Amino acid sequence: MAFSSVAFLFGFLPAVLLFYFLTPSRLRTGRNFLLLVFSLAFYLWGGLRLLPVLLASCVGNWAAALLASTGRRWRKGVFLAGIFLNLAALGYFKYTGFLLGSLQTLGLSVATPAIVLPAGISFFTFQAIAYLTDVYRGTIPPERSLFRFTLFMAFFPQLLQGPILRYGAFAPALTDRQETAADAQAGATRFCFGLAKKVLLADALGQIADGAFAAGDRLTVSLAWLGAIAYTLQLYFDFSGYTDMAIGLGRVFGFHLPENFNYPYLAKSASEFWRRWHMTLSFWFRDYVYIPLGGNRCAKGRQLVNLFIVWMLTGLWHGSAWNFVLWGLYYAVVLAGEKFLWGRGLEKLPAALRHGYALVLIIVGWVFFRAGSLAQVGEMLSALFGAAPGGAWSGETAYYLRQFRWELLVAIPAALPVKNALQAWLSGRRSRLSGVTLAVGPQALAFCLFGWSVVRLLSSTFRSFLYFQF
Amino acid sequence: MAKKTDRIFLSCLLAVLLAVPAGVALWSHQETSAYYENRALAQFPALTWESLWDGSFASAFESWYSDHVPGRTTLLKADTAVQMQVLRRPVVNGILTTQSVLLPFMEYEEWAPESYPGPAKTIAADYQKLDAHIRANGGSFYFVGFPEQRVYFEDLFPSYLSSHQKEAAGADKAFADALTAQGIPFLDMGAVYDAQGHPANFYSAVDHHYNYYGAYAAYRAILADLNADGWDLPVLEEDDLEFQILPNPYIGSRSRKLYNLWPNEERAVIGVQRQPVAFTRTDNGQNSDKPLFVLPQTADLPTTYNLYMGGDFGETVLKTNRPTLPKALIFGDSFTNAMETLLYASFDETRILDLRHYTEKSLKDYISDYQPDIVLCVQNDTFYYTTTGNGAVWEE
Numbered sequence: 082m083a084f085s086s087v088a089f090l091f092g093f094l095p096a097v098l099l100f101y102f103l104t105p106s107r108l109r110t111g112r113n114f115l116l117l118v119f120s121l122a123f124y125l126w127g128g129l130r131l132l133p134v135l136l137a138s139c140v141g142n143w144a145a146a147l148l149a150s151t152g153r154r155w156r157k158g159v160f161l162a163g164i165f166l167n168l169a170a171l172g173y174f175k176y177t178g179f180l181l182g183s184l185q186t187l188g189l190s191v192a193t194p195a196i197v198l199p200a201g202i203s204f205f206t207f208q209a210i211a212y213l214t215d216v217y218r219g220t221i222p223p224e225r226s227l228f229r230f231t232l233f234m235a236f237f238p239q240l241l242q243g244p245i246l247r248y249g250a251f252a253p254a255l256t257d258r259q260e261t262a263a264d265a266q267a268g269a270t271r272f273c274f275g276l277a278k279k280v281l282l283a284d285a286l287g288q289i290a291d292g293a294f295a296a297g298d299r300l301t302v303s304l305a306w307l308g309a310i311a312y313t314l315q316l317y318f319d320f321s322g323y324t325d326m327a328i329g330l331g332r333v334f335g336f337h338l339p340e341n342f343n344y345p346y347l348a349k350s351a352s353e354f355w356r357r358w359h360m361t362l363s364f365w366f367r368d369y370v371y372i373p374l375g376g377n378r379c380a381k382g383r384q385l386v387n388l389f390i391v392w393m394l395t396g397l398w399h400g401s402a403w404n405f406v407l408w409g410l411y412y413a414v415v416l417a418g419e420k421f422l423w424g425r426g427l428e429k430l431p432a433a434l435r436h437g438y439a440l441v442l443i444i445v446g447w448v449f450f451r452a453g454s455l456a457q458v459g460e461m462l463s464a465l466f467g468a469a470p471g472g473a474w475s476g477e478t479a480y481y482l483r484q485f486r487w488e489l490l491v492a493i494p495a496a497l498p499v500k501n502a503l504q505a506w507l508s509g510r511r512s513r514l515s516g517v518t519l520a521v522g523p524q525a526l527a528f529c530l531f532g533w534s535v536v537r538l539l540s541s542t543f544r545s546f547l548y549f550q551f
Numbered sequence: 552m553a554k555k556t557d558r559i560f561l562s563c564l565l566a567v568l569l570a571v572p573a574g575v576a577l578w579s580h581q582e583t584s585a586y587y588e589n590r591a592l593a594q595f596p597a598l599t600w601e602s603l604w605d606g607s608f609a610s611a612f613e614s615w616y617s618d619h620v621p622g623r624t625t626l627l628k629a630d631t632a633v634q635m636q637v638l639r640r641p642v643v644n645g646i647l648t649t650q651s652v653l654l655p656f657m658e659y660e661e662w663a664p665e666s667y668p669g670p671a672k673t674i675a676a677d678y679q680k681l682d683a684h685i686r687a688n689g690g691s692f693y694f695v696g697f698p699e700q701r702v703y704f705e706d707l708f709p710s711y712l713s714s715h716q717k718e719a720a721g722a723d724k725a726f727a728d729a730l731t732a733q734g735i736p737f738l739d740m741g742a743v744y745d746a747q748g749h750p751a752n753f754y755s756a757v758d759h760h761y762n763y764y765g766a767y768a769a770y771r772a773i774l775a776d777l778n779a780d781g782w783d784l785p786v787l788e789e790d791d792l793e794f795q796i797l798p799n800p801y802i803g804s805r806s807r808k809l810y811n812l813w814p815n816e817e818r819a820v821i822g823v824q825r826q827p828v829a830f831t832r833t834d835n836g837q838n839s840d841k842p843l844f845v846l847p848q849t850a851d852l853p854t855t856y857n858l859y860m861g862g863d864f865g866e867t868v869l870k871t872n873r874p875t876l877p878k879a880l881i882f883g884d885s886f887t888n889a890m891e892t893l894l895y896a897s898f899d900e901t902r903i904l905d906l907r908h909y910t911e912k913s914l915k916d917y918i919s920d921y922q923p924d925i926v927l928c929v930q931n932d933t934f935y936y937t938t939t940g941n942g943a944v945w946e947e
Contacts, residue, residue: 087617091571128606266557476711477659524560536630
């Protein structure tokens with residue numbers, strides 16, 4: 082179930098809020114039980130056939146962690162088997178088609194089975210691996226309650242698209258949290274802003290990107306740039322919008338989920354970008370792949386190998402297609418370059434130039450990410466750098482600029498910390514008007530944006546979130 | 552103050568979240584169609600094990616729920632107003648708003664004109680079989696082709712948008728050539744209108760059809776062609792008609808998509824015969840007292856193109872009880888409707904089939920049974936290459 086669906090907003094959400102808050106707060110287990118029931122219902126809305134994989138992952142990882150905890154015999158074997166089974170499940174559901182399809186391309190005659198990809202499998206599998214590893218390392222004790230562990234795995238605000246949680250950070254709130262009106266207000270406000278980011282900005286900008294990436298022989302240099310920029314903005318508002326909704330919902334129920342974005346397009350280098358974009362995934366790869374491989378504390382050659390392994394896996398995690406592998410390798414090359422070749426020189430450049438450098442790299446990177454095939458990657462990149470079949474300019478570019486001028490005008494400042502600057506400015510004025518604006522403004526704006534988003538939802542074909550595919 | 556505003560905000564939000572499901576529970580059964588979208592609203596999906604298992608219930612439920620949100624039409628109308636009047640988007644709800652007309656937004660992807668002669672030849676072969684069958688039954692066949700409104704006004708598309716001008720010209724020519732090559736008379740109404748100076752008032756600014764002036768010009772051209780072929784058909788001259796401009800607001804298929812918010816002064820026109828040719832009428836086999844022009848009861852009620860003959864029927868039969876005149880069969884799309892109010896006056900009996908709705912027998916069998924003297928196929932050019940509905944002219 083998507084947050085930006087009528088069934089969620091006016092069916093699931095009021096139901097879970099009513100049941101949850103009508104249950105007395107002293108009945109913590111009762112409230113958790115309701116959250117679990119609703120989380121499973123949220124997941125099963127996409128089809129009952131999704132349930133076995135999620136439940137198997139919950140039960141298997143819960144049991145494996147108990148057996149892999151400190152002091153247990155065979156704990157290393159259980160831990161390794163647990164990791165293997167998690168990766169095997171992810172590999173089977175997500176990469177079988179890709180692997181067999183690649184073999185077919187090489188001329189081998191292999192049948193491709195129709196495998197249904199369980200929604201959110203990349204996210205809950207990574208959470209499970211992190212949990213298992215933390216328990217094995219002794220960082221956290223194993224959770225003895227299957228019920229609490231299943232709630233951690235299936236917690237509906239973050240089940241499908243993260244943020245990727247660590248059990249150590251999440252577990253205390255399961256038994257000891259407080260739901261307050263202030264938290265509920267802050268969470269609800271953030272949810273409304275997140276919904277607006279998705280519905281009002283991302284979906285509209287997506288129409289530009291779709292048009293540009295499907296242009297084929299009509300592609301012009303201007304359309305390629307407009308499409309790539311639109312996709313850069315679409316992806317940010319889509320994914321950060323979802324994250325805002327997830328964090329906001331979590332806060333309504335008293336959970337403080339980790340941040341996933343920190344104005345990534347402010348970055349002045351690719352390395353900085355990845356410290357600001359999908360932060361919980363970056364931290365996951367750092368803690369559970371890069372550092373165990375040796376991280377930075379090894380020879381340059383080994384560091385390079387580690388970097389390439391991490392980024393190839395990052396690419397593959399995002400999608401089972403060669404363009405995602407290429408996207409991962411692209412970042413491996415860029416990050417290696419910044420680390421060993423031009424990083425120091427880059428730091429000496431003026432900030433504006435560094436922003437420009439990072440933005441061009443990011444926009445080009447998203448072309449790898451968005452393209453439907455390697456051929457399309459080539460077409461788009463050629464067009465971006467001047468070799469477009471349709472020339473420099475076309476009416477199609479003019480149409481998209483006219484049709485979506487408002488979204489483009491709003492999206493650029495909205496991707497920057499303008500809100501923070503405005504808040505700081507209002508706080509500094511200390512007038513009655515600025516006080517009232519600060520107190521009422523965000524809620525009033527959130528309420529209006531919620532209403533407008535719902536109207537746009539009703540008037541447009543339902544579109545799912547981009548990160549559902551991962 | 553913060554606590555108070557928190558509570559007010561949360562209460563308002565919760566009230567909205569609860570009001571929608573409550574409204575759906577109370578009123579969802581009351582509406583079954585969306586007039587402005589010209590479609591039936593989604594029905595509540597059947598709850599089956601399979602639909603729950605594969606998740607299809609959820610997507611069908613989402614469609615049903617979205618369709619039945621209370622006040623949906625009002626909200627969408629308000630949204631359309633904002634998109635048009637505040638945000639001033641060139642294209643709203645798939646409609647391009649220009650200074651003078653409403654046109655459909657056309658995708659940039661278009662077929663090359665060279666891709667049409669092949670399919671045109673295949674389709675013309677079916678029309679040739681139909682023509683042979685009509686001849687074998689003692690009749691004559693004519694194809695009457697019209698430019699659709701967006702083709703008629705293709706020069707009004709802004710330069711940055713695609714009008715598919717080349718594609719339409721190539722496709723229309725290929726189709727006309729293919730029919731002519733098969734020996735079928737192709738009466739090109741586009742050429743007729745061009746010869747008269749391509750008047751803007753022949754077509755509606757807010758609908759995909761022509762208007763009554765365009766219909767009358769086409770009627771005269773058709774009758775001129777038929778009489779030139781040796782028929783001696785009575786013609787309704789301009790003096791025989793009183794062209795009346797109706798006072799009612801006119802809602803076209805394009806303005807309807809904009810919730811009729813586009814400033815539109817257009818009014819429907821009807822041609823009332825000063826000395827009416829009397830007729831009896833049946834629709835789908837049932838006696839009907841519907842007049843030629845079905846008008847709203849009061850002047851403030853809106854009217855649509857359906858005022859001509861009361862809209863589309865599978866079969867309409869008009870008899871004027873003048874056995875010396877020939878029998879006609881007209882089939883085709885809704886461009887026939889306005890012309891039917893004129894054409895029937897030239898025949899003893901006129902039968903009109905809309906093959907999208909008529910299912911009793913095939914066109915071939917219908918012709919065998921009815922034995923018409925003249926068969927007219929009336930199509931606008933967006934349907935030339937359609938092989939279903941009114942394009943399904945020959946079944947072996």
